[in-house]
Amino acid sequence: MSEDKKQPQSSNTEQSNVQAPNKRLSKKALEATCEEYLQGWKRALADYENLKRNLSSEKTRERESVRIEFATSLLPVMDNFDQAVKFAPESDSATVQNWLSGVTFIQKQFEQVFEGLGIEQVKSVGELFDTSLHESVGEREEEGKKEGEILELVTTGWRLGDRLIRPAKVIVAKGA
Amino acid sequence: MKILGIDLGTTNSAMAVIEGGKPKILENKEGARTTPSVVAATKSGERLAGLPAKRQAVTNATDTLFSIKRLFGRRFEDKEVQEIMKKSPYQIVKRGEGVAVKIGDKELTPQEVGAMVLQKLKADAEAKLGETITEAVITVPAYFDDAQRQATKDAGEIAGLTVRRIINEPTAAALAYGFDKNVGQQILVYDLGGGTFDVSVLDVSEGTVEVMATHGDTHLGGDDFDGAIIDWILAEFKAQEGIDLAQDALALQRVKDAAERAKIELSSTEQTEINQPFISSGAEGPKHLVMTLTRAKLEELVMPLVDRTFGPVKQALADAKLTAKDIEEIVMVGGMTRMPLIQKKVEEFFGKKPNASVNPDEVVALGAAVQAGVLQGDVKDVLLLDVTPLSLGLETLGGVFTKLIEKNTTIPASKSQVFSTAADSQPSVEIKVYQGEREMAADNKLLGQFVLQGLPPAPRGVPQIEVSFDIDANGILNVSAKDKGTGKEQKITITASSGLSDEEVEKMKKDAETHADEDKKKRENIEVKNVADTMVYTTEKMLKDNADKISEEDKKAVEEKTEALKAVKDGDDIEAIKKASEELSEVAQNVGAALYQAEQAAGSEASDSASDEKTTDAKDADFEEVKDEEKGDE
Numbered sequence: 133m134s135e136d137k138k139q140p141q142s143s144n145t146e147q148s149n150v151q152a153p154n155k156r157l158s159k160k161a162l163e164a165t166c167e168e169y170l171q172g173w174k175r176a177l178a179d180y181e182n183l184k185r186n187l188s189s190e191k192t193r194e195r196e197s198v199r200i201e202f203a204t205s206l207l208p209v210m211d212n213f214d215q216a217v218k219f220a221p222e223s224d225s226a227t228v229q230n231w232l233s234g235v236t237f238i239q240k241q242f243e244q245v246f247e248g249l250g251i252e253q254v255k256s257v258g259e260l261f262d263t264s265l266h267e268s269v270g271e272r273e274e275e276g277k278k279e280g281e282i283l284e285l286v287t288t289g290w291r292l293g294d295r296l297i298r299p300a301k302v303i304v305a306k307g308a
Numbered sequence: 309m310k311i312l313g314i315d316l317g318t319t320n321s322a323m324a325v326i327e328g329g330k331p332k333i334l335e336n337k338e339g340a341r342t343t344p345s346v347v348a349a350t351k352s353g354e355r356l357a358g359l360p361a362k363r364q365a366v367t368n369a370t371d372t373l374f375s376i377k378r379l380f381g382r383r384f385e386d387k388e389v390q391e392i393m394k395k396s397p398y399q400i401v402k403r404g405e406g407v408a409v410k411i412g413d414k415e416l417t418p419q420e421v422g423a424m425v426l427q428k429l430k431a432d433a434e435a436k437l438g439e440t441i442t443e444a445v446i447t448v449p450a451y452f453d454d455a456q457r458q459a460t461k462d463a464g465e466i467a468g469l470t471v472r473r474i475i476n477e478p479t480a481a482a483l484a485y486g487f488d489k490n491v492g493q494q495i496l497v498y499d500l501g502g503g504t505f506d507v508s509v510l511d512v513s514e515g516t517v518e519v520m521a522t523h524g525d526t527h528l529g530g531d532d533f534d535g536a537i538i539d540w541i542l543a544e545f546k547a548q549e550g551i552d553l554a555q556d557a558l559a560l561q562r563v564k565d566a567a568e569r570a571k572i573e574l575s576s577t578e579q580t581e582i583n584q585p586f587i588s589s590g591a592e593g594p595k596h597l598v599m600t601l602t603r604a605k606l607e608e609l610v611m612p613l614v615d616r617t618f619g620p621v622k623q624a625l626a627d628a629k630l631t632a633k634d635i636e637e638i639v640m641v642g643g644m645t646r647m648p649l650i651q652k653k654v655e656e657f658f659g660k661k662p663n664a665s666v667n668p669d670e671v672v673a674l675g676a677a678v679q680a681g682v683l684q685g686d687v688k689d690v691l692l693l694d695v696t697p698l699s700l701g702l703e704t705l706g707g708v709f710t711k712l713i714e715k716n717t718t719i720p721a722s723k724s725q726v727f728s729t730a731a732d733s734q735p736s737v738e739i740k741v742y743q744g745e746r747e748m749a750a751d752n753k754l755l756g757q758f759v760l761q762g763l764p765p766a767p768r769g770v771p772q773i774e775v776s777f778d779i780d781a782n783g784i785l786n787v788s789a790k791d792k793g794t795g796k797e798q799k800i801t802i803t804a805s806s807g808l809s810d811e812e813v814e815k816m817k818k819d820a821e822t823h824a825d826e827d828k829k830k831r832e833n834i835e836v837k838n839v840a841d842t843m844v845y846t847t848e849k850m851l852k853d854n855a856d857k858i859s860e861e862d863k864k865a866v867e868e869k870t871e872a873l874k875a876v877k878d879g880d881d882i883e884a885i886k887k888a889s890e891e892l893s894e895v896a897q898n899v900g901a902a903l904y905q906a907e908q909a910a911g912s913e914a915s916d917s918a919s920d921e922k923t924t925d926a927k928d929a930d931f932e933e934v935k936d937e938e939k940g941d942e
Contacts, residue, residue: 208583215586219594261367263350263360268367269561279351286558295339299363301561306367307351 200297203251203290206242207298211287213239246290254289256282256300265289267299271306279307311443311472311684312433313676315480316422316460318377319502321345322673323429325437326681331484331674336432342669343432347424348372349412357428369397371411375503376425378526379407379418380463381456388526422463430467444469445680447672450476450508450522472683478508479517480675481639484666488517494634496624498654498662499641500617503529507620509628509635521627523620528613530644536609537567541582541599549595551588559587563597574603575646607649614653621657638662643669694719697813700777700785703740703749705730706834712777715745719783724776726792733765737773739789741802745820747827748834753816760789760798768845833882840877840889844870847896854903862899869895 217239220232243253254265261268261280269286277283282302289300313324313331320342324333336343338359348361349371356364365372375392382389384402393400399410408415426444433441448460457474464471475483478497482488487495495510506524510517541563546552553559566582573580584597625631638658644650645668654662666674695718701711704727712723729737738759744752763771772792779785788799820827847870851863858866873888 212583212585219586219589221593261364263356263363267363268365270557271367304367 196292196295199249199251200292200295203246203249203292203297206246207290210239210242210246213242214288249292251290251292251297254291254296254300256285256289256302258282261302261304265291265296265299266302268304269301270303272303273306277305279305281305309443309684310437310439310441311445311680312430312441312469313480313673313678313680314426314429314444314446314464315477315673315676316377316425316446316448316463317342317345317501317672318375318504319345320669321425321429322670323433324670324673324677325433326677326684329681331677331681333670333673334433334436336429337435343425343429344374345377345422345425346372346374347376347411347421349414353412355424357424371398373398373409373411373421376409376418376421379409380422381453381459382407382418419459419462420466422460423466426463426467426469430469442468442470443472443680443684445473445475445676445683446471447475447477447480447676449506449524450478450519451506451524473679475676475679476508476519477506477641477672478510478519478522478639480672480679481641482510482512482517482637482675483678484671484675485637485639485663486678487637487639488512490636493636494520494628494630495637495639496621496635496658497639497641498617498621498645499524500644500650501529501642502644503527503531505529505617505620507617507624509624509630511628520630521624523624523627525616525620528616530642532613533571533610533644533647534564534567536613537571537601537606538563540601540605540609541567541597544599545587545597549588549590551590551595553588553597556588562587566597570601571606571647574601574606575648578603603648610647610649614650617650618653618657632658635660639671640664640668641671694781694783696721696779696783698743698816699745700741700743700755700779701749702775702787703742706838707749708831708834709742709744709747709749709752712775713779719779720781722776722778724774727773727775728769729763729766729771729773730768732767734768734771735763735765736761737763737789739775739787739798739800741777741785741787741800744816746823747831751819751823751827755785755802756787756800758787758789758798758800760791760796762794762796763791764794766793767849836882836885836889837877840873840885843889843892843896844873844877847892850896850900850903857903857906858899862895862902865895866892866899 213235217232217236221228223229246252256266259266259282261282266282266289272283274283281304283305284303285300286303287298287301290297310325312334315322321344322333322342324331326332333341335341336358340359343358344362346358346361346365348356348364348368350356350364350368351371361372362374365374375396378388378392379400383405384400384407389400389407401408401410401415403415403417406417408417409421411421426446430441430444444464446460446464448457452460461471461474477499478495481497481499482495487493490512491514493512495512497506497508497510499506499508504524504526505528506522508522509520511520512518542552542554553563562584566584570580570582579600579602582597582599582601586594587597588595625635635658638654638660640651640654640662645662645664651662651664695716696713697715699711699715700713701709704710710725712725713721727737736759738757740749740757741755742749742752743755746752760773763773774790774792776788776790777785778787785802786799787802788797790797847866851858851866855863869888869892873885873892876884876888879885
């Protein structure tokens with residue numbers, strides 16, 4: 133085997149001797165190709181590392197989005213609960229009052245489920261109006277309140293950590 | 309350096325970039341895929357753009373600027389400007405030939421306001437991508453004249469973006485679908501947005517997309533559709549309850565939200581419930597808004613609006629000297645085009661289905677990104693990555709083909725898996741490497757085989773043989789098998805794995821498809837046989853290992869069932885094998901459970917005695933350990 137190999141090798145050497153300038157050029161070209169490949173390889177590895185990193189952060193975001201989507205579909209129910217409590221009948225009847233407190237407990241329970249998912253209400257009344265959390269739906273003058281202070285909550289806002297699911301719709305104090 | 313594709317819209321804007329050769333929408337800082345084209349100055353002098361600006365519009369109407377695109381490149385005397393002035397809460401003043409808008413104590417040109425929206429997009433894109441953006445492609449309506457295009461370009465420059473190109477919105481939409489390659493075709497773009505309707509006819513020729521004609525209605529859009537539903541709800545409620553909800557701002561807001569939700573829902577369902585309890589209060593207590601809206605009713609309500617879009621469509625076709633039949637593709641743009649009625653009407657008019665597969669709210673921005681991609685030139689393709697056309701794997705127990713590298717895996721790739729022996733004291737394993745998609749190894753192409761010898765005697769399932777497949781970029785496959793116990797290794801290099809012609813590959817894929825069901829059945833049968841085989845083995849082992857602990861009666865029952873299974877397991881009656889396996893499994897499990905209980909009882913007895921009597925004659929090291937621990941605890 134090794135005998136066989138030697139022969140063509142020696143003839144090769146002869147050939148390359150004749151084409152010496154060519155060989156030098158091809159060495160340069162080879163180096164360039166090597167460099168190109170090395171760069172490409174590094175790039176591919178870097179791309180892969182970046183992809184891995186992006187994937188994990190995107191996965192976290194994805195999980196959050198699923199929670200947010202679920203919460204969003206329940207928000208109208210929460211709103212209507214708020215509305216129902218607002219419209220509570222004014223009655224002294226113990227039966228009515230007991231029934232009502234039962235309903236408010238269910239409302240609380242709803243909120244607790246949300247809290248368990250990391251979803252919290254946006255603070256509003258008494259706070260200063262902040263466009264990153266609140267949406268103004270009206271304003272009025274009120275004594276003793278400084279301009280931009282939130283006077284009334286119309287629809288509850290919700291957030292998951294730093295992500296705002298829905299701004300709180302509020303009425304703010306108007307400057308005199 | 310990435311070039312940002314921007315759809316600067318009248319009501320909403322969107323942005324996209326090319327990522328991995330494909331356009332991708334970038335979310336803004338608030339996490340939304342579109343950004344309101346709204347700018348505001350708060351009383352404290354703070355500048356807002358996008359969603360935050362929109363959120364305070366109600367209480368800061370005079371300093372909140374929207375629909376600013378309508379003012380781009382306009383002269384103060386233009387009819388359009390005079391009309392906007394009548395309706396807009398912010399002030400529009402004359403500045404030179406053109407106009408300026410008042411915001412806070414400043415006067416800004418529409419370009420400067422547009423720049424604030426673009427700046428927000430630029431900043432959000434930079435945060436998202438983690439790199440600086442300095443160049444952009446921005447879209448404009450096809451009817452924009454030179455002055456309006458220049459204004460758009462200026463807005464970009466003010467925002468710190470070199471505007472590499474201004475392209476028409478319909479052209480961008482066509483680009484997003486890749487229709488710029490359909491040379492010789494005529495494309496119609498039907499764009500029904502929030503507030504405006506545009507229709508354009510495009511002609512695709514080599515290297516260019518030309519707008520042949522454009523028409524539209526600047527005051528027809530989704531808002532009108534919502535309005536029709538709101539009016540209907542208000543009228544119905546008034547008829548039912550005698551209360552006009554339009555008088556109550558908060559109730560009206562809820563009706564608006566409900567109307568929009570109903571409209572969206574009816575794009576995918578036939579009917580929807582509008583459910584707003586406690587919406588108002590009458591003499592006899594709270595009132596609930598509960599009504600059903602069917603798709604048929606919705607379509608009846610908005611039909612006049614849909615019909616109105618076909619005037620401009622006909623006009624645009626006439627201007628382009630074409631008929632509906634001459635249009636090869638119809639592209640839908642704008643959220644409203646999701647409505648099934650609109651798609652149906654367009655299909656009826658043209659006699660072909662419109663293209664709506666790309667999100668109609670995003671298609672223009674995506675197309676702008678496609679144009680940006682062309683301008684930035686794709687990264688030099690140093691490497692063209694290949695894929696394996698067929699799966700690669702090996703034969704396992706019962707002649708089953710176990711795939712290690714699935715077809716269409718990008719190469720180079722490697723994969724390894726640990727296998728074991730099928731018989732006690734098996735001295736060697738034979739590795740047969742196959743290529744193909746069929747379930748049974750024999751139906752695939754044998755690429756090579758080798759034997760790994762010298763395995764030390766061990767019960768079946770104990771030796772761990774790691775088989776690795778490694779296919780390099782040239783399609784050369786290296787297969788190695790290594791006994792993890794002894795470190796013995798054997799390998800083979802197969803160079804012919806890529807030697808199949810395209811026809812052969814296709815044939816093998818087809819074969820796999822046509823035989824899929826039959827192959828699956830065959831494989832399942834083998835699995836049943838394999839399970840039976842394993843069961844006979846483990847049961848016999850259990851009897852042997854626990855000979856002294858199993859009652860004669862149990863032993864006899866198990867042996868009987870084992871013999872029954874042995875009698876059928878090598879035959880072809882799969883149902884019989886299954887039945888016999890189940891029966892054996894049942895009796896064996898009972899015996900096994902009894903054994904286990906007995907052992908546990910013995911165990912707890914032992915540990916009881918260990919702790920109670922503190923005896924030292926525990927038989928097992930384990931028990932000794934338990935005792936030590938307990939001592940330590942005390």
